[in-house]
Amino acid sequence: MKQLQIVQVAYDHTDLSLLIRQLDEYLLERYPADEVFGIDDPSQEDITFLVAYSGGRPAGCGAIREIDRDSTELKRFFVHHDYRNQGIAEAILLELEFKARNQGYKCIKLEAGEAQPEALNFYRKHGYYPIDRFGKYAECASSVCFEKQLG
Structure with a gap:
């Protein structure tokens, strides 16, 4: 496997925007447009965005967004098809779970x-x-x- 790096980025980061466009295209192949749920206001400060790089190339992304004091929601979770089955999704998920715990959430x-x-x-x-x-x-x-539940 190529070297994997997971980086926290701003909502308007170029690589994140690229991956989210790819995610939306993927979802629109499977669901009607009114059943594809993005993030209404991605600039909210309570959203943590991650991008995973494999060999320096953007391979996947994910985010957590607060629901309430105890709960956060996994959003915009995606690994480009060229990078699937390489452990990237698991690495992103584990990092988001770690960040959620550190932010005091009890569940995702x-x-x-x-x-x-x-x-x-x-x-x-x-x-x-x-x-x-x-x-x-x-x-x-x-x-x-x-x-x-996050332990």
Whole structure:
């Protein structure tokens, strides 16, 4: 595996913007546009954005955004298809979980969908369990929501 580096970046970082565009294209191949949930105001200070670089090239990204004092939400989690199955998603997820713990959160929630079985399996493998749809996902029939308690 090429050298992996995970960097915290600002919401308007060029590499993050590129990866999020690729993520949106990927999601729009699987879901109607009104079922693709981005971040309403990405400049919020309570959002932590990460970019993973493999061999110096942007390979994946992820973010956590506060829901309430105890909970954060995993957002914009993506690894470009050229870099999948190399442990990059796991490395990003573990770093985001570490940051969430350090920020005092007790759990991480997320939303995905049945059209992404590989993502659902990944989350289950990493200790996430299904919960009722929450927040803006409550009325979206294709949304599948998960949670993990942070120890």
